[in-house]
Amino acid sequence: xxxxxxxxxxxxxxxxxxxxxxxxxxxxxx
Numbered sequence: 496x497x498x499x500x501x502x503x504x505x506x507x508x509x510x511x512x513x514x515x516x517x518x519x520x521x522x523x524x525x
Contacts, residue, residue: 496521 496518500508504525508514516525 498525500525 497513497515498521500510500512500514503509507516
């Protein structure tokens with residue numbers, strides 16, 4: 496699952512970064 500960050504997330508990336516995360520993590524945490 497690719498997500499684009501709308502806010503800065505610790506240990507993941509900054510605003511506007513496109514990151515690949517597992518589906519459950521993207522749905523539940525982000």
